[in-house]
Amino acid sequence: MADPMRIRAQAAGDKATIRVLMSHEMESGQRKDGTGKLIPAWHIQDVTATLNGKVVMTAEWGPAVSKNPFLQFTIKGAKAGDKVGITWKDNKGDTRSDEATVS
């Protein structure tokens, strides 16, 4: 199973800034291994963000997002104590969900 994400959710005024670090190889499919064989692409495809269980953002990613991806976005109306959930799914079907509380 994939390693946990690091999610920081910080409220300021009537919104919260969400910063996420995900643990993933994000193999581009363009690199070759030691024997010259192409390493198959392996990357996060779908990202979903929820606020207290309700979907507020979805994203589709290509293989060119950096290894151990970083994502920052802002949720309107989120306040301290709210739960922010992030789920990613990669092209091999592996998935990971983590949650953080807005502070």
Next chain:
Amino acid sequence: MKKLFFALGLIGLSAAAFAQKSSTDSIAEYRAMLQDGNPAELFEAKGEDLWKQKRGPKNASLEKCDLGKGAGVVKGAWVELPRYFADTGKVQDLESRLVTCMQELQGFNGDEIAKTPFGKGEQSNVTALATWISAESKGMKFNLPQGHVEERKMYEVGKRLFFMRGGSHDFACATCHGQDDKRIRLQDLPNLTKNPGAGNGFGAWPAYRVSNGQMWGAQLRLNDCYRQQRFPYPLFGSEATIALGVYMGVNGKGGEATAPAIKR
């Protein structure tokens, strides 16, 4: 039919564009943008778990490991390493000391770990542990002990190694890191013979490298310096690498620990 509007100013795209400004400004902007989310945090979390987890043939955690400030004391340990350890009779840096603890407390084979390539197996665990332990000293000031004669000897050996010219290109560490305000390509080179360079340079590793997505400990940092210096391969935890650590760390006394940093 969709219409395409040219709407610069309505949409902002931020990216450090090297060509459009002075290169120094662009690089500063690029670095500032990186600071926001340092994937080293992922390794810190892993390292903390590894410290507390019961592992190895003896099914023990590392919570009794003595990093120099007493069994189990993590905070502030890193800014006093490398230092002399009476139980091994050696001056050890953070990574070599961790291997000692993994051997003594958890029953791993220390020689096997030292021989494992960087980023593989238990070696990647050593890096994660070092990342977490260094982060626990973030913001503290370097204060390597020089009270024991072995520590003073290692400083002098480190100094000799730092200035030693060799390999196919006659390079020494000092060739790149012995002067103020120099660059290699666009990269600023810290002067490691004194502060602020020594504290800044030595105090930044372990660091996450964005260009290859790898977490590098101080041992790998030195290893790659020697590679590019065209020297032979320095053994993991070898006395030469530790002596250099003592030399840089003592020169950096009073400098602030910034590890784990994020690098290009």
Next chain:
Amino acid sequence: MNRKYQIALSAAAVALLTACAAPMPSSADLDKLTQDIIGRSFRAQGQAKLDRLSPDEDNQLCAEAERTGVSLDAKVAEAIEARNMKTIKAPADGKYLGDFKEGEKIAQSGAGKTWTDAEGSANGGNCYNCHQISKEELSYGTLGPSLYNYGKIRSALEPNSPVTKAITEYTWGKIQNARAYNACSNMPRFAHKGVLTEAQIKHVMALLLDPASPVNK
């Protein structure tokens, strides 16, 4: 009586001093310890063999001067320069300039001679790591002086002029073995240490001295 007392006192003072200083070895012993540690700390890997750890006399002298901050005795420096001057060879066919476009590629490349480079693969010159050269390349280092307009500002672009001849020969020698001109130069000795071939050095020469090279625009 008085005298004896004085002697006893000074002996005690000396004893006290040595008690503090005794454990720290002499500089020569530390040199020896460093050699022992080097012997235990490295392994040969790829083309980077252990003989690379045995510095020649030139390197030993320069490293010591740099470490101690005591500059080399003028005579010693001259001897280093004279030794290195002897290694410089004029091009076999008398032609100093190759193709500046090839020279730019060599100046850009930092490849070669590391334990991860395949043995026998082409080496680069690493020039941009330390020098500004063409105006177009923004990513240049500052360890060495700027070489932009190298030939132009030295008035070395006029064919058959004595200035051009002198600058050309000096530049050739400098790239072949920089320490013929500056005993402890940080610049690699490209010909002497087999980093660049004669043909490669000609290309780098052209980058610096060909009137058509972007460097001289």
Next chain:
Amino acid sequence: MPLGVSTSLGNVKRMLLLVEKNPSALIAMFNVTPEVEANFSTRSKMGQSSDVYAVAITNDGKAFFAKKEVKVTLGGCGG
């Protein structure tokens, strides 16, 4: 390479980040809801210097874009 895209436009449905010279040019597409700001940051691999595009697509199907040239330079040893 850190990349950010933001807009003050209302009624934005989608935001895209593209690197023209990447083998797969589309880096990321964000579906915007009323609960989030049209402002996202992520990081991309870039093999060479290229134009980078940010595109915003509104609910009525219009597309707006901004472009920036990003130069990828060679690093030295160290860092």
